[in-house]
Amino acid sequence: MVRFEDISSPARLAEPDEGIGPDELSLAARNHGLPLEGLRYSLTPPGMHYVLTHYDIPYVPDDTSWELTVGGHVEHPLCLGMAELRAHHPVTTRVTMECAGNGRALLSPRPVSQPWLLEAVGTADWTGVPLRALLSEAGVRDGAVDVVFTGADHGVERGVEQDYQRALPLDTALGHTPEVLVAYAMNGAPLPPQHGHPLRLVVPGWYGMAHVKWLRDITVAEEPFTGFQQTVAYRLRQEPDEEGTPVTRIAPRALMIPPGFPDFMSRSRVVSPGDVLLEGRAWSGRAPIIAVDVSTDEGRTWSPANLEPPTDHRWAWRHWHVTWTATPGSHVLCARATDAEGRTQPLEQPWNRGGFANNLVQRVPVLCAEPD
Numbered sequence: 438m439v440r441f442e443d444i445s446s447p448a449r450l451a452e453p454d455e456g457i458g459p460d461e462l463s464l465a466a467r468n469h470g471l472p473l474e475g476l477r478y479s480l481t482p483p484g485m486h487y488v489l490t491h492y493d494i495p496y497v498p499d500d501t502s503w504e505l506t507v508g509g510h511v512e513h514p515l516c517l518g519m520a521e522l523r524a525h526h527p528v529t530t531r532v533t534m535e536c537a538g539n540g541r542a543l544l545s546p547r548p549v550s551q552p553w554l555l556e557a558v559g560t561a562d563w564t565g566v567p568l569r570a571l572l573s574e575a576g577v578r579d580g581a582v583d584v585v586f587t588g589a590d591h592g593v594e595r596g597v598e599q600d601y602q603r604a605l606p607l608d609t610a611l612g613h614t615p616e617v618l619v620a621y622a623m624n625g626a627p628l629p630p631q632h633g634h635p636l637r638l639v640v641p642g643w644y645g646m647a648h649v650k651w652l653r654d655i656t657v658a659e660e661p662f663t664g665f666q667q668t669v670a671y672r673l674r675q676e677p678d679e680e681g682t683p684v685t686r687i688a689p690r691a692l693m694i695p696p697g698f699p700d701f702m703s704r705s706r707v708v709s710p711g712d713v714l715l716e717g718r719a720w721s722g723r724a725p726i727i728a729v730d731v732s733t734d735e736g737r738t739w740s741p742a743n744l745e746p747p748t749d750h751r752w753a754w755r756h757w758h759v760t761w762t763a764t765p766g767s768h769v770l771c772a773r774a775t776d777a778e779g780r781t782q783p784l785e786q787p788w789n790r791g792g793f794a795n796n797l798v799q800r801v802p803v804l805c806a807e808p809d
């Protein structure tokens with residue numbers, strides 16, 4: 438008899454003084470973030486892009502026998518090989534992707550899960566077939582409500598054995614701007630194994646959980662999808678028994694490349710007195726970023742940073758910079774993004790039990806050393 442309760446624990450919050458345990462450490466060792474100095478690249482080198490995988494990375498050394506099925510409530514179910522998918526008109530979109538749990542380990546109380554600090558983000562050029570084209574080939578029948586995406590990875594989570602599955606409402610699947618992609622390339626090369634080789638979904642502007650990797654099936658459903666990753670995980674809840682609201686689009690965030698040089702263990706920063714370039718990236722999956730403000734006194738006063746003008750890549754982060762004249766002593770630097778619909782980053786933690794969509798402003802403690 439398989440007893441999942443022996444190996445699979447329920448969601449919980451850490452005790453007030455509880456450190457990161459072996460379970461969280463084993464997740465953190467598998468799922469790496471973007472080293473923040475990697476924010477210098479407008480397009481993240483693939484090995485630097487953050488990775489989050491709930492179960493195991495499927496082994497697909499050769500994609501020639503990979504099949505994507507499209508079925509459910511459609512006129513003509515499809516079964517497509519990689520060559521057929523590549524023969525479709527390709528679309529490339531530059532997308533900043535962020536894990537919904539980014540910032541979780543900084544919350545108090547801390548939801549026990551993948552313990553991200555702030556680095557669960559990356560930007561890539563994703564190339565593939567518009568989902569809309571595949572759904573139109575299959576012919577969605579009247580009465581469809583959701584489109585369910587299934588990955589080839591399998592596991593157990595809080596006692597529930599499952600394939601990784603997520604759904605999009607049909608109107609999002611068909612009407613999303615820019616198009617949702619069934620992607621087979623990242624930065625012009627086949628997807629790396631950890632990013633979904635050979636196929637993944639890309640939903641520009643949405644948190645990472647929607648971008649189903651190792652995509653093997655698309656099913657059009659007449660009933661709302663109630664799978665684990667849709668109705669149990671990835672919901673904003675204050676209490677465990679609440680229905681909660683779904684996690685969808687990325688809240689605005691600015692991150693700063695920590696300036697100067699780090700201490701090995703504490704990663705505290707050291708800068709020299711004088712002019713210091715403060716720079717980073719800002720993004721939002723809701724409305725375009727219109728401002729980034731920087732504080733060098735822990736959020737008491739703010740001044741505007743120079744924001745890179747809008748580019749053709751609306752769904753990618755934008756660079757910002759400002760010069761700071763550092764004076765000897767300890768400082769806490771912060772950056773805060775605001776989007777065109779007036780959303781900005783809070784100074785108090787936005788808390789929910791999953792630790793999702795938390796865009797609390799970053800704090801970067803810096804020691805400015807006296808000259809010798």
Ligand SMILES: Nc1nc2c(c(=O)[nH]1)N[C@H]1C(S)=C(S)[C@@H](COP(=O)(O)O)O[C@H]1N2
Nearest residue numbers: 487488489490491536588601645648649650
């Ligand atoms: N099949 C599958 N797709 C998945 C996941 C997964 O575990 N399995 N993790 C999701 C989550 S939570 C995130 S944040 C993104 C991470 O994508 P990346 O590893 O390419 O950065 O993939 C999403 N797609």
Ligand SMILES: [Mo]
Nearest residue numbers: 489536537645
């Ligand atoms: Mo995630």
